[in-house]
Amino acid sequence: MRRWKCKVCGYIHEADEAPEKCPVCNADKIHFVEVDDKGDEIALISEIVVEAPVQVVKPKTFRDRLAALVLKLHLHPISVHFPNGVLPVAVIFVALAILLGLTTFKEAAFYNMVFVLLTMPLVMGTGYVEWQKRYKGAKTALFMTKIFCSLAVLICLLILVVWRLVDPTVADAGSVNRMIYLGISLAMLAAAGIAGHLGGKLVFGSRG
Numbered sequence: 597m598r599r600w601k602c603k604v605c606g607y608i609h610e611a612d613e614a615p616e617k618c619p620v621c622n623a624d625k626i627h628f629v630e631v632d633d634k635g636d637e638i639a640l641i642s643e644i645v646v647e648a649p650v651q652v653v654k655p656k657t658f659r660d661r662l663a664a665l666v667l668k669l670h671l672h673p674i675s676v677h678f679p680n681g682v683l684p685v686a687v688i689f690v691a692l693a694i695l696l697g698l699t700t701f702k703e704a705a706f707y708n709m710v711f712v713l714l715t716m717p718l719v720m721g722t723g724y725v726e727w728q729k730r731y732k733g734a735k736t737a738l739f740m741t742k743i744f745c746s747l748a749v750l751i752c753l754l755i756l757v758v759w760r761l762v763d764p765t766v767a768d769a770g771s772v773n774r775m776i777y778l779g780i781s782l783a784m785l786a787a788a789g790i791a792g793h794l795g796g797k798l799v800f801g802s803r804g
């Protein structure tokens with residue numbers, strides 16, 4: 597059985613032919629290369645004969661070093677864990693405040709959301725670097741969905757925080773717009789869940 601590796605996400609496929617689409621990241625067949633048992637790429641004979649062009653070594657900029665550090669220290673999964681722990685709690689607190697009229701939970705939910713909002717630049721920035729460097733900026737459905745979901749989380753958060761600043765009673769049990777506020781909170785939770793699920797698929801998908 598021949599082994600094929602997805603160059604986008606690292607998924608290993610064992611069959612005579614590479615799959616039409618990568619089952620993990622949805623990349624096309626052209627992104628697959630044949631690898632040996634150790635996972636090393638089996639180069640085509642034509643590639644060996646042709647002399648490699650002389651590589652111009654560019655000096656490393658601060659941005660390059662920063663990007664390398666993001667990948668080396670796995671800063672994206674680390675930074676994602678902070679808001680991901682707090683975000684569901686904030687949504688539960690919003691629900692408690694609106695459905696049971698518990699005002700202390702309303703306050704706690706607001707501060708939790710402000711915290712999540714403050715972590716978003718780090719989450720999205722490190723995510724962008726991972727996508728560009730580790731996955732070569734592949735525009736497959738998986739990455740597009742992940743980016744869309746993180747933008748949806750950001751937009752929902754901005755609405756929830758700004759709305760609460762403008763109208764401090766919006767998450768009260770007697771507020772006219774309370775169900776809209778709760779709905780946006782739930783949509784935000786769903787979007788964060790999908791983004792996390794796809795991240796898990798990328799990291800663990802190739803382990804079968």
Ligand SMILES: [Zn+2]
Nearest residue numbers: 602605618621
């Ligand atoms: Zn893949």
